[in-house]
Amino acid sequence: KERTLGIIKPDSTAKMGQILDVIYQKGFMITQLKMCQLNRNEAFQLYQEHQGKPFLDNLLNFITRGPVIAFEMMGPGVISAWRELLGPTDSAEARKVAPQSIRARFGKDNTENACHGSDSTTSAAREVEFFFPSTGPG
Ligand code: ATP
Numbered sequence: 001k002e003r004t005l006g007i008i009k010p011d012s013t014a015k016m017g018q019i020l021d022v023i024y025q026k027g028f029m030i031t032q033l034k035m036c037q038l039n040r041n042e043a044f045q046l047y048q049e050h051q052g053k054p055f056l057d058n059l060l061n062f063i064t065r066g067p068v069i070a071f072e073m074m075g076p077g078v079i080s081a082w083r084e085l086l087g088p089t090d091s092a093e094a095r096k097v098a099p100q101s102i103r104a105r106f107g108k109d110n111t112e113n114a115c116h117g118s119d120s121t122t123s124a125a126r127e128v129e130f131f132f133p134s135t136g137p138g
Helices: 013-025 040-046 056-063 078-086 091-097 102-106 121-131
Strands: 003-008 029-036 068-074 115-117
Touching: 003 013, 003 078, 003 121, 013 029, 013 068, 013 102, 029 121, 040 056, 040 121, 068 078, 068 121, 078 102, 078 115, 091 102, 102 115
Parallel strands: none
Antiparallel strands: 003 068, 003 115, 029 068
16 A cells, blocks of 8 residues: 655744644545654654755754654555645745645745655655664564
8 A cells, every 4th residue: 555754844843833733634544643753863864865955954954953743645646646745845935826735834945844755655765664674573
């Protein structure tokens, strides 16, 4: 079954209730969830595909500044369905083209954009394993 990894980022953990409400109303099924605080090494590991990007340092500062909520979701087509619900990376752009999306409603800008979603089956597998190691409980 297809799965994906979602993250409520530090700008939006205080709105986790509202965001989880939207997720459930849309019919997504959350199969694992936890709150944790990433250190710099962990954040770098999570965002390894962004090595060399000009915004990486900003992104690492942001994602480590407070707790995140990581969750696994399962279901047919869940990777693209979740990214569709997120809307465009830039929250301002999201407000223009997808006003009902999560980033339009809860995000601030291009960096503080409320939530993350895996972009492929490969990154989903890696990111789920990162937060929920298969050797761990559950
Ligand atoms: P995510 O991977 O978090 O779901 P995404 O796939 O929409 O987001 P990416 O291009 O993978 O966007 O960038 C990852 C994250 O890095 C973005 O969600 C955002 O927080 C930050 N980011 C992306 N582009 C920029 C930018 N130009 N300036 C600042 N921050 C950025």
